Amino acid sequence: FVYEEHASGIKRWTDSISWSPSRILGxxxxxxxxxxxxxxxxKKRARGRNGKSTTQSGGITKSRPRNSVPFQTGLEHGNEYTTVPSDDExxxxxxxxxxxxxxxxxxxKKTISITYQGVPHHLVxxxxxxxxxxxxxxxxxxxxxxxxxxxxxxxxxGQNFRAPIEEAQHGTYLSGAYMPSMDHQYAPIGFPTHTQQPALQQQPQQQPQQQHQPQLQYQPQPHQ
Known part of the structure; x- marks a missing residue:
């Protein structure tokens, strides 16, 4: 989902799904x-050692069983697990x-935000x-x-990207991702069908008179 903040009127993106706290990836x-x-x-805290949650409420520490999903094992937040997650994971x-x-x-859920001509654009x-x-x-x-x-x-x-922008052989492209700002929360409460969004330019050598300009439609900002 891509939306432009001003035209859509969407200030907070929510989707009724329970999410972990956000983490930066690229x-x-x-x-x-x-x-x-x-x-x-x-408080939304990660687990401590032995799979116990360090999440606290009123000074009480609650235990949680380990999750049975893929990518369970590895070294995470100081926890000692049997194997280290692979680079692919x-x-x-x-x-x-x-x-x-x-x-x-x-x-x-992966989000990123870009400001174009002073207007925030969000992608979720x-x-x-x-x-x-x-x-x-x-x-x-x-x-x-x-x-x-x-x-x-x-x-x-001027986007405050964390990861460097690479120069490709045939032009500039984003190497891994954009770095969204950290002050928003998103959920699909709605999104515009027509917005004023920054278009993408085609390389001059590829028939500039017939520029194909797909639009960046949205870019969300994280929450939690």
Whole structure:
């Protein structure tokens, strides 16, 4: 989902799904779906050693069983597990490996925000890790309609990206993700069908008179 904050009137993105606290992955904020929401008033803390939760409410420490989802094992937040997560696992879920009670085959939410001409644009993405591993979610570079499109300079500069922007052989593109601002929370309460969004420019050598300008439609900001 992509939305422009001013035209849509959406200030807070919510979706009625229980999410873990956000973690930074490249230039994105990443969330994983939880088995159940945190009780009201509880601090959202990761587990301690031996799978026990350090989440507290009123000074009481509550225990939680280990989750049975993939990517359970590894070294996370100082916890000692049997194996270390592979690079592929880290690439998909970042540090959200076994620190909370993640829902089995639950969703992952990835968000990023870009400001264009003073207007915030938010992108919110929902997907299953299994679909990524199965190759069901191609990247824009794999789409022949988007492969030759080069983002406008304004979309790449002044965005407070954490990860560096790479110079590709045939133009500039985003290397891994954008870094969304950390002051928003998102949930699909609505999104516009027509917004004023920054267009992408096509490379001059590829028929500039017939520029294909797919639009960046949304970019969410994380919450929790």
């Amino acid at each position: 230039n994105y904020l990443l969330y994983r779906e939880l088995e159940k929401p945190f009780p009201p008033g509880e 880290r690439h998909l879920v970042g540090s959200l490996v076994d620190s909370y009670d993640f829902k089995e085959q639950g969703l992952v 993405s929902y997907y299953h890790v299994e679909d990524v591993k199965a190759g069901l979610l191609p990247s824009p570079v794999d789409d022949p309609r988007l492969r030759g499109v080069v983002p406008r300079t304004e979309l790449l500069t």
